[in-house]
Amino acid sequence: MTEVVDRPAGKGQRPGAASKPAPGPLRVQPAVDVEALGRQLLGKWADVRLQARELAARPELHKIEGLTHTEHRKRVFGQLRYLVENEAVHRAFPAALGGSDDHGGNIAGFEELVVADPSLQIKAGVQWGLFGSAVMHLGTAEHHAAWLPGIMNLDIPGCFAMTETGHGSDVASIATTATYDPSTEEFVVHTPFRAAWKDYIGNAATDGLGAVVFAQLVTRGVNHGVHAFYVELRDPETREFLPGIGGEDDGIKGGLNGIDNGRLHFTNVRIPRTNLLNRYGDVAPDGTYSSPIASPGRRFFTMLGTLVQGRVSLDGAAVAASKVALKAAIGYATERRQFNASSHTEEEVLLDYQRHQRRLFTRLATTYAAGFAHEQLLQKFDDVFSGAHDTDEDRQDLETLAAALKALSTWHALDTLQECREACGGAGFLIENRFASLRADLDVYATFEGDNTVLLQLVAKRLLADYAKEFRSVDFGVLARYVVGQATGAAIHRTGLRQVAQFMADTGSVQRAAIALRDEEGQRALLTDRVQTMVAEAAASLRGSNRLSQEKGAALFNRHQNELIDAAQAHAELLQWEAFTDALREVEDPGTRLVLTWLRDLFGLSLIEKNLSWYLMNGRLSMQRGRTVGEYINRLLVKIRPHAMDLVEAFGYGDEHVRAAVATGAEKGRQDEARAYFRSQRASGQAPVDEKVLLARTAAAKRS
Amino acid sequence: MTEVVDRPAGKGQRPGAASKPAPGPLRVQPAVDVEALGRQLLGKWADVRLQARELAARPELHKIEGLTHTEHRKRVFGQLRYLVENEAVHRAFPAALGGSDDHGGNIAGFEELVVADPSLQIKAGVQWGLFGSAVMHLGTAEHHAAWLPGIMNLDIPGCFAMTETGHGSDVASIATTATYDPSTEEFVVHTPFRAAWKDYIGNAATDGLGAVVFAQLVTRGVNHGVHAFYVELRDPETREFLPGIGGEDDGIKGGLNGIDNGRLHFTNVRIPRTNLLNRYGDVAPDGTYSSPIASPGRRFFTMLGTLVQGRVSLDGAAVAASKVALKAAIGYATERRQFNASSHTEEEVLLDYQRHQRRLFTRLATTYAAGFAHEQLLQKFDDVFSGAHDTDEDRQDLETLAAALKALSTWHALDTLQECREACGGAGFLIENRFASLRADLDVYATFEGDNTVLLQLVAKRLLADYAKEFRSVDFGVLARYVVGQATGAAIHRTGLRQVAQFMADTGSVQRAAIALRDEEGQRALLTDRVQTMVAEAAASLRGSNRLSQEKGAALFNRHQNELIDAAQAHAELLQWEAFTDALREVEDPGTRLVLTWLRDLFGLSLIEKNLSWYLMNGRLSMQRGRTVGEYINRLLVKIRPHAMDLVEAFGYGDEHVRAAVATGAEKGRQDEARAYFRSQRASGQAPVDEKVLLARTAAAKRS
Structure with missing residues (x-):
């Protein structure tokens, strides 16, 4: 963040956002280059995607x-x-x-x-x-x-x-x-x-x-x-x-x-x-x-391998639907006003309410993360299916990645569509605004082409298998990369997972608790450590299960099913976080990168907040630092607020894709008309006096 | 739990459940008296409810x-x-x-x-x-x-x-x-x-x-x-x-x-x-x-007071829909089998999977809590509208209670309908099983008759107002009752809320951390303390806001909007927990009371688990104890498992109300037919040999 930027702020930016003078030439102005970010989001197959959108319009x-x-x-x-x-x-x-x-x-x-x-x-x-x-x-x-x-x-x-x-x-x-x-x-x-x-x-x-x-x-x-x-x-x-x-x-x-x-x-x-x-x-x-x-087992899984493209495409479709919904709901929230808390004459814009920001921006951040992760999945899929990289290992990685990401993104789409519908109130329920319709259609994405719960168990089994290979493998991608990133010693890299645990133990809980939450490496360490520890704990709990009878082994596994699925979910979330972080490196415009970094931080901190009890129970965060997570998220919401419209514009969906009455500017038109009416009424002197005002005047007259 | 019970177990009970011999005459056998529990659930207006159900059938x-x-x-x-x-x-x-x-x-x-x-x-x-x-x-x-x-x-x-x-x-x-x-x-x-x-x-x-x-x-x-x-x-x-x-x-x-x-x-x-x-x-x-x-202000709220009956009835309808969905999904889960983890010939019943239990039983527990809370709300409503107790204070209490419970139960119904639909896989998506249809219809319950987010803010404002009355009021029902329950000193009762804080401070974090999670008073203390502390903290943050300009005061309030809504939710959850606990006292059959106590504990511990980070960050639970919450929940799931069918039977809804293909026993019929087919095939000697078995035989033959 050392560049000087002097181009104008993005079009969705509120005037107030840039009002604070930059303290020096090193300060980057937060602003989204909507066109450039839009191009990045289109990904490797931008042309095909644009053609398909033209058709879908x-x-x-x-x-x-x-x-x-x-x-x-x-x-x-x-x-x-x-x-x-x-x-x-x-x-x-x-x-x-x-x-x-x-x-x-x-x-x-x-x-x-x-x-x-x-x-x-x-x-x-x-x-x-x-x-x-x-x-x-x-x-x-x-x-x-x-x-x-x-x-x-x-x-x-x-x-x-x-x-x-x-x-x-x-x-x-x-x-x-x-x-x-x-x-x-x-x-x-x-x-x-x-x-x-x-x-x-x-x-x-x-x-x-x-x-x-x-x-x-x-x-x-x-x-x-x-x-x-x-x-x-x-x-x-x-x-x-x-x-x-x-x-x-x-x-x-x-x-x-x-x-x-x-x-x-x-x-x-x-x-x-x-x-x-x-x-x-x-x-x-x-x-x-x-x-x-x-x-026979390998043959079966090879034949079923073609199913993976269904999961890949559901992952992408879930992200697309989330984008469309967020564009409509965030757009509406910048126009719709309700309750006049801060002045007698002007009601608040919904998107200025803290809770409304929390509801929509956390989901916006997750949608960006899921979108970047999907692009990585798609490239992996193409590598395998084009034959460029299609070893057994590649195929297994693809299967695991698709299972992990499809489960998260399809649930996320349902959650986002519902939150957007509720954020638009009664209007959100009208079919003309499409949230309810899209949600109904996407509902089954959570269980077809692999039930999400079953898919996460597949991911968990893969994590256990990797763990059980005595850490010889570096397949366990993000962890391996973490180790490389954290420690320069080749010894640590070579011995993989076990070394991670050792590294974490060595640094001690005090230092761990001091990791800066807003820092990329801090977030990575926390998210990675959680996956690694959960897998290691599950593996320890299951140790020896293969020496038990089938029945007893299954019972032992079942007693840990919930934590295994949670570990798989944590792994999938880490993959999304990594994909978001990878994507930040490809953003050339410093202002855009600054805003996206806030959004990535919001994603990372939301994950940490969701699982905060784990970090506290396991000594990864101190009580004091734990209490700062929510507050820091609130500060990020305020920072992101001026750029929210730019961030949804960058998705590249036009009115012909969104097709929601709430996203047409009609609400702003109605409010302008209402304001003009009240203004002219006041100017005419014909406006009725409010009884409350009258009572206050009478009371004041009595006192004097 | 000191009574001796010798009547037979409930009809939904699995044979294994009672197999462990009671160690002595003081041990109560867990078993649900479905008929008696059903009568209790029908509540004060049982006859009307039964007439209405007859009509609805x-x-x-x-x-x-x-x-x-x-x-x-x-x-x-x-x-x-x-x-x-x-x-x-x-x-x-x-x-x-x-x-x-x-x-x-x-x-x-x-x-x-x-x-x-x-x-x-x-x-x-x-x-x-x-x-x-x-x-x-x-x-x-x-x-x-x-x-x-x-x-x-x-x-x-x-x-x-x-x-x-x-x-x-x-x-x-x-x-x-x-x-x-x-x-x-x-x-x-x-x-x-x-x-x-x-x-x-x-x-x-x-x-x-x-x-x-x-x-x-x-x-x-x-x-x-x-x-x-x-x-x-x-x-x-x-x-x-x-x-x-x-x-x-x-x-x-x-x-x-x-x-x-x-x-x-x-x-x-x-x-x-x-x-x-x-x-x-x-x-x-x-x-x-x-x-x-x-x-004019009081007049406005009086006129709007009639709206409360809409909220009361949505609360009840949301609970009814949750009951119907759970009856169908839990019934199906006792029949449906998938994956043969524990034996070669028999697949596992879905409801024996730990994750499936977690998905459905936690929602079953919440449904019971919401149902008992609704009955209290309905009685309060009748007291006010019949004129039996209709002071301004009664009306305000009714408004607050209705706002709190309607928000939680309508969201809960949507969550439950969705989880039940997913728990039934693709079948859950077919309209013949009604989950998707009910969910679509109930969607708007979350925002009509008062948007849930707005309602929770009303609750929060009431909590703040009560707090601000310098604790003179005992309106703040559950807290006052908690104090009465915890301490016999009249001084503590009289001074209300502040005394609670003092009481908690005096007992110190070490003792608090040792509170038994499975103990009723322990759960109550944890849940109550959280509400009280959250409200006190919010009040402290907002102190002096009335001396600020309207704009600055609103901005200050907005910076704490999220935590205020969270506090209101915690309060509403506590009300549900209290209602569940009150209802336990009215259960006469000891076996039923034992099972319902497990279910109440599951509800209480699920709330504590959901907010575990708060308890840890605020020194209410130690790291060690925090780590036992999930494990204790898992043990409760296993205990509740044999009684799950009884617990949904007690809702009193028949096939004519549930009307779901998955709840007709058809699945069991199909499985019996399949099993009979394979059995006769094996008996005939015509069953094909599995290639895997053949390969294993060949390998063994080579070795010998």
Whole structure:
């Protein structure tokens, strides 16, 4: 912060903000360069993102509220055709088939569709991200040639039929079977009981002609685990189910009613042997099973790996929805006035209330953090799927990162949409302001493509596994980086995690308590130490569990389930904080960097405040310092206040994306009209006298 | 806990729960007497509540999902007639007009309608609780005779036209005027500008024929503040607006779409002088204003006092919705199995997972607390409205209690509905399970009839005012009671609050830290001390603010707004805890009392855990003791687990109230079918061998 800046403050800045004279040439003026920050937020796939936003701005793709679910489904199906016609959804497919092999760009564009209509985003995701993607990644050349063109151009609307009524997150336990019959060289796809019906399947209720069906592959009396099969569902002419196939409509849902989710079941449905999507496992005509991956467990996780792009895109869509909501609510809060606490004639702007700032700015900070973290996730995803970096380790890192970030950002979006709706009062509840509509649609993001609670357990298991590798690994990214950052000794770097604990112990609680909360390294140390300690404590509690019986081991694990999930969440929050901090380094404009640093500090301190009891109980912060956290957050809110509009402008969403009546300036227009009325009434001398004023005058007259 | 109990355990109890032999005759067996507890939960107006539930169970009153808002509005209007025909909505009205002057019973019955359809509850509330109630409480005999019969029998559907687009919570600032014209002995009702349009008004869009319009009463050049006027809106034949009246439909909302909310505006609409509802303020034919309440401020709050019944009933409805959701989600969690951690053949029941218990049982405990607190509120309300205890002080206590409890319980309902929906995974998102539907409908409960954040500020101001009375008052109920409970000295009782602080200081932090968390007095001391200290600290921070300029005083207040709201919340939580604890004393069955005491402890400890940093920072708990809170909560979860079904059964809601597919036992049926399938497959010897098992066998064969 040593540069001199002399350009004007950002347009959203209040006049008062810059009124304090800079004490010397070294003082940076806080001001957001909205255009430059906006460019940074667009990230690596800025062009694709801008194209997708241009598309999402078109009325043809917007959600119309109040349609019946039947009408809404029809509209969204039509919108899918519109996307095809506008070449918006083929980026991830092979160039040979008209795609562009662009995996990161594909997701970047896809997730922006959420601002048009989340049903459109998810229905497109079902068709191209799940159904098409399964054929592409699990199938081989013959499958690609046979089905991808029709999938890409929507001639074959289709399903990704994995989840069953009886099993959602636990995919390995699904009960649909595909039993090979060498006499006819066919698989017999079969649903043995009601719990094995495919359920919640997008495109299943009405539109799906084909499906990738996940089933236990059985050949020669051996169950080789879950594999994917291409199954034709409906006659393309009559749209009736083919023989042996049946289903049900899942009906109305809490949101996303533009998608026809439904149930499917199969009664000894015969499909050709070659309909097995055989990239990772094949059955020869005689029934011999073969796979390039010997371990059934590894094979299963490899096949499920394609699911990760769903999580990546939900993470991005959740961030986008949060941005749109915050732009509307913060904009409204700069106009709306209520209660005249500080003067008789002028009411307070909502955004000047401390509590209102706390409600919205803490969520603004988290949205920035989640956005920067999403960009890192997207790049990691592209590295893996483009083949640039796709070792097993890369894939595992991607899985963990996606699980951690998707869980946090989808919950965050729901929380933000709700807080924005409440911050706009009754107006927030009107569907014209979209908060309630977006919230309803995004609700299921918290449990589909991996239940958030289950995902955080996956993250926790990964943290434990890394810990258990006796700290040989440096996978445990942020901790390793912390060690590098904190200590220059190579010895500490080499020995990884254990050394962190030692380092923290050596420095002692007194010094730790003195770490400056506002300091980047201080925040990093506190956040990192918490993750490391929680993981170490959980690992210590679970020590020896592998020597117990399965039942006792599971019971021991269960007794620590809550703290494991908390540790995973702490890890994910640290990842977001690190991403925000990384992004600060890329901000060139010093004024922007100053404001964003405050916002990052607000994010970091909010995390520390949320978990303050942990820091106090574990001697990481003294009682005295603990009491300063809330006060420091309050000071940050005041600093950020003048830049709030710039920070939401930088998201780059226009009125055509926000589409909320509260965000149109109408409130300011109404207030100007009211003020003008009262002004002219006073000027005319016709204004009635307030009874209270009259009483005060009478009392004064009596006294004199 | 010294009684001997030998009756059988409750029906929801798992066999394992009672397997540990009692060590002696003094050990109480934990078991819930569902029937007795159910009776206690029904409270003072049990009969009315049961009648209302019987009505709410009828399909005629149930919400049909997927209707357009137009269809839904028509249905709900018809349901209002059904309520009239079934004599369900006249209890609060005067006996002379066919009512029964039963205020508490009226609310008890009314709030149960939420389980049929929240739109029905709120539309009935608009008609009889707001519109009719305003005529009854603000009008006089002539008004009652003229309009109450038509309001009661729904010949006059009407509006409570208070809120304006420009002013919601700040009612005193509404801008609609009613100016008296002595030449014609009429009031001229007028909307001066767009911000003064009445907005979000139920019955305004289509159904309302009449309205109670709140407007600034101006006569002889003096504005006497907000008064209520009866205004005819529409021609009963044509249903068209009368001359000078216009409006708009608020359109689709985030929920409650069975209600036709809309906007109204008035252009010099003339109404007879006698249409002023003149109980608290009147205008003589010559324009002379008179009022039985000299202070305009007190008059305003008296007139607004009728609003409190809305808050009371929302509090009760929020609790009812939470109960229904928890019954469905906890029931499902006892059937649903997922992941086989502890054995190869049997998956875990969701409710045996620690995290699942935490998610649902903490909310179950809060629901019990909120329910007991609501019953106290309802009795207080009845005391005031029946005239049994209706001093100014009683009314103020009622206002504060209603504000505090409504804020907490409505937020709690949203949180509980969401957690229950997520706890049921994808099934939770299907509208057939109602979580999403109820959540959407109840969303606005957090901001209507008083925005929760604004309500908590009212509570905070009351706490400050009580504190400022130099502790003379014993209004500050729970604290006074705490002092009485803790110390026998009359001196301590007499001097109230200050003495509490002294008492806490004398006992010292070491002793405080040793307070047993599981002990009732320990929890009470911790919760009470926190409220008292927060209020005292806020008061100290604000000291002298009344000597500052209005602007500076407001700024000082604003810098402490967040902590004031937190203090109000802590106070409200303490009220809930006290109500739960009071209720324990009324439980006669020792086994039930034991289980409920665990649940109360879970509630108390969850509050302490949530605010643990405060207790640590302020020396109320040592680091060591702080670390035991989470562990003790985990132990309580395990203890409560066998009684969870009994605890939700005691709510007394049947399948006809819950109406959720997940709560029908269908899941258990599907699992039984699946298990039977696998069992018979194994018995037949036809089950395929798992590839993993085969590989293990091969490896073993190689080794031998």
